[in-house]
Amino acid sequence: MTAARPLRVCYFGTYSVGEGYPVNRVLIEGLRRAGVSVWECRAGLWDDPADPGSSKWQAPRGALGRLGLAVRWAGAWGRLIARWLIGPPTDVVIVGYLGQVDLLLARALTRWPRRPVVLNALFSVYDTVVNDRRLLAPGSFLARLVRRLDRWSCRAADLVLLDTEAHIGYFSSEFGLPRDRFRRVFVGSDRAPAPPPRRAPGEPCRVLFVGTFIPLHGVDAIVAAAERLRAAEPRIDLRLIGRGQGFAAAAREIERLGLSRVELIGRWMGGSELADAFADADVCLGIFGATAKAQRVIPSKVFDALAAARPVVTADTPAARELLTHGVDAWLCPADDPGALAEALLALARDPALRARLAAGARRTFETRCSPEVIGREARAILEELVSPREPRFTGSAL
Secondary structure: OOOOOOOEEEEEEOOOOOOOOOHHHHHHHHHHHOOOEEEEEEOOOOOOOOOOOOHHHOOOOHHHHHHHHHHHHHHHHHHHHHHHHHOOOOOEEEEOOOOOOHHHHHHHHOOOOOOOEEEEEEOOHHHHHHHHOOOOOOOOHHHHHHHHHHHHHHHHOOEEEEOOHHHHHHHHHHHOOOHHHEEEOOOOOOOOOOOOOOOOOOOOEEEEEEEOOOHHHOHHHHHHHHHHOOOOOOOEEEEEEEOOOOHHHHHHHHHHHOOOOEEEEOOOOOHHHHHHHHHOOOEEEOOOOOOOHHHOOOOHHHHHHHHOOOOEEEEOOHHHHOOOOEOOOEEEEOOOOHHHHHHHHHHHHHOHHHHHHHHHHHHHHHHHHHOHHHHHHHHHHHHHHHHOOOOOOOOOOOO
């Protein structure tokens, strides 16, 4: 864009801006801080403060449930069309996560005059519901339909944003698309840094996990590690916050093992309450699942820990290695290995100086690689390349 006018972006869709998935909030705020003019053409469809992460993945039950979802989606699209028609001029449209279906509407609305459309995919819906969460049987009609939706939306978009290079490799291979159709933009976080907690001598080391208890989180490995640490010295207390697919199984196992040092809070925390939980934590946990998707993602809980300046322990995966360095800004351990996780937590509990070094490294990595400011500058450069008339590098195809 010229110096006289900033890049104009429409952020479009039924996307969520709640606590559970910060990817849309961070990208919007980052672009604005980078000098991009962003207007939101949004009709919220997935907003549920009590269940920000898992509600969108629950298939409606029965014909009435499916009809109700279709009616709500049609109403949201009607509101999106009305807002689009009266909205300001735009140079590029970004369809916010979860936007594979909304991409089809955005593509139709940008036919004339044609403007580039970017899909902020974050990850594959097919991979999530079929391979990772196993909500649909492989080869079923719905599974095939979801896979086609993933591929069609990526083909229809001029560019697709994903969270890691590992995910780009998966998309390119799984859907037969060239790698230059995708660009990596980290999820990031808008969480504020927190001062280190003040502990009196002999107080327990407090470990925090926040999540939706989905398979890639590996909560079973966390609970098994807690069982190994039940008599550890110094004492290690674990707090699990959230609710989702594997919550009931985790609750039963914690009760069966009699883990008195594990506090299970079966609801979502947001705002200042969640900020207080981070401020009270000595160590934060990432993910430890054995699923293939767990190898390809850096979850928002890891970015939140980096932003809050907390030592984070997470699985040593190709995705994690794109951002993190073991012993510098995080503690990486093998996935699905309760023994290794227990050893990592014990080492950190016994060494406050190590926790302090990892906390400082975490915040430094956040500020230099995945803050809203950094993400906004990187995304702006990507979008300016996309709309440049000199090199029409990305060419989305029609369905």
